[in-house]
Amino acid sequence: MIPATPSITDRPSELATDISERLNRAIREHLLSAFAPDNTKSLRPFSAPEAAELLGVSGQFMRKVHGEGTIPEPKDVRAGRRYYSAHELWEARQILEKASRTKGRYVPGRKEGERLQVWQLMNFKGGSSKSTSTIHLAHYLALHGYRVLVVDLDPQGSLTSMCGINPEIEFDGLTVYDAIRYDDPVPFSDVIMPTYFPGLSLAPSRLLLSEFETESAVNSNPDQPFFLRIRNALAQVEDQYDIVLMDSPPQLGFLTISGMAAATSLIVPLTPSMLDVSSTAQFLELAGAYMGVIEDAGAALQYDHFKFLITRDEPTDVPSQQLTSFMRALFMDRVMAATALKSTAISDATMLKQSIYEVVRSEMTRATYDRAKQSMDAVGSEVEAMIHQAWGRS
Ligand SMILES: Nc1ncnc2c1ncn2[C@@H]1O[C@H](COP(=O)(O)OP(=O)(O)OP(=O)(O)O)[C@@H](O)[C@H]1O
Ligand SMILES: [Mg+2]
Incomplete structure (x- = not known):
């Protein structure tokens, strides 16, 4: 039986809790049907x-x-x-x-002397496609033979659920929070879990991760600066991966900044609309200020790449194309050449918490699928080339 909707005279706290419970139940039922029968995801052949x-x-x-x-x-x-x-x-x-006689031809991961690649996708504009871009990059790189770790820095846990773990469905395992908290942190390797995708591991998140924001605000221990928490956690597992991809929450809080201090490259996903572009300008102003604070505290920041990625690109939409051209004219190759096309193939896939790489082509309109996949491949391949460049291979 569906419980009655609380009246607006109810206390706001009860109303919010009630809405959350009803929503979670509905999501759980929806997911159970999408992930049936055993609620685990598996990958198509x-x-x-x-x-x-x-x-x-x-x-x-x-x-x-x-x-x-x-x-x-x-x-x-x-x-x-x-x-x-x-x-x-x-x-x-x-x-x-x-x-093979050519080493690295089939297993292209890093070799001796090539440093772990830590890429953070960040922008405080909500819905700029941070999580969608992160999961597509992760799948692209894992399918091409790299050992990839995705770190979910967003308490919303979108990336975690795209990796087949549903924060909505009784996920009470360890999260990134447990490895970066100030009090008695666990080893980062205890937090990391394999996914159904060979080559892809996940450091998951759920709402509890937001505790890090609260704790960092009151942390005054100079031996444990907040901005080194993620960097130190990653250092523990460095040998096991070629590439780390970090998804960020839509805010410039302690989690995002701690990620920035761990990153070796940054990608700012950007949807070409005037509001998004001006919000991104503010984001970068603030991010720049925080980078300065971290550097002044003695933690050197050095990024191999610092790029914009145009997301939800609509080639037939004149105003958005004008904005894209404006960004390219202003920033030239700081804007990635490849763009992530806006596509119903992507939004349909993400509805089921999948990437385009998990979808079977024959189950979609083929031309739509092909365009979306080509665009995501182009983004993946450009990032792969930048990684090789950072490793000094080209
Ligand atoms: N290329 C695309 N084509 C169509 N829809 C897209 C595309 N990229 C993202 N979307 C849709 O846009 C919405 C927001 O994307 P996403 O969750 O990746 O953004 P986000 O930046 O991670 O959001 P948040 O700030 O809340 O973390 C999702 O519903 C997703 O399906
Ligand atoms: Mg997100």
């Missing part, structure tokens, strides 16, 4: 052409290495067509790498 593209080889080469028995047949063969699980793809990568 990849067709042979997709597998070849991800490995960067031809279909002919794939048939050859199967024929020679270099890589095992996938378990899923239907009507003579091979379908690979992401895990089988990951394994094939490792085998091909061992057999």
